[in-house]
Amino acid sequence: MVMMKTDTSFLVWLVQLDWRKGKVNPFMSSIRAKLKPRPMPLNVFQDIDGLPRIILTEPTGSSAEVLLYGGQVVSWKNERKEELLFMSSKANWKQSKAIRGGISVCFPQFENIIAQEQQGSVRNRLWSLDRDPSPLPPSDNQSSVDLILKSAGFDLRTRAYSFEFRLRISLSAGKLILIPRVRNTDNKAVSFTLSISNYLSVSDISEVRVEGLETLDYFDNLMNRSRFTEQADAITFDDQMDRVYLHTPKKIAIIDHEKKRTFVLQKNAMPDAVVWNPGCKKAKALPDLGDDDYKFMICVDSAAIETPIVLKPFEEWKGYQELSTVSSSYCSGQLDPSKVLYGFHSPP
């Protein structure tokens, strides 16, 4: 038996041998296949509600959990095992409705066109693992997962067209990245709106400021979608809020004074941002939200709402969202929000 120093040099030798023979030897091919570095298996398990759940981990100790149901991220913990996403205390974990909390995709429409399937139906469907995420490189199975939802067998009713929705979810130290892609697999042009709905966990909504949206125009969903211009220096919350901010900068900071933590949301190809907190009254009216849960959550979503995305047949749209956290001491005046939003240089 020939012993080689490394698997790689042995493989090179096998390839050269096959090449010299001008044909593929099945015996050699099977040895080669066995020696090929195998990707680590995905960490998938069934939770108590029978929902397949994928656990992502990375070397500093942070983790994320993703459900095939809805392609939804239901947990993101930092290296100190603190949960960063909000999950409703009354979330419905059965496969019938969207799960209130975590990060979900609202597609192919943001508005509530069909009463039973508010904000798009992809969050109420069982996604699959995407074995071929190309042209993205294959993902590292420990810290990344690729999901796909194809419209085949999918009753869109008001929007009967075919598409493939791919979603890569990647975890790294202090960061959670989502790359949504939509391919039009129909033979006609299609249009859609979407949002990546981020339920962030906060200490107390009255202690939260959202920065980066000042001076922008927004639609107020609580005022029949009337258009206003933001006058405040930062968004603060003392009641229900439901707004779509238009043409936002690529970075938005969500500053939690009490926790001394700032979430930084960075996004691409999704020009709008939804800011939602149900406040006390609406929280009581939502059957899958605890009465006091509104205090501990804020939704800041990456979205494309004002101008629908139009795809020609077989064209693909690709978005990007990155969530990260930085510790902050805003209440003691140490955090300069412009540094969080624009780095250490002043905005141009």
Ligand SMILES: O=P(O)(O)OC[C@H]1O[C@H](O)[C@H](O)[C@@H](O)[C@@H]1O
């Ligand atoms: O109850 P859902 O369909 O999950 O929607 C929850 C909320 O999502 C968004 O933020 C919308 O702007 C709100 O109008 C809506 O109430």
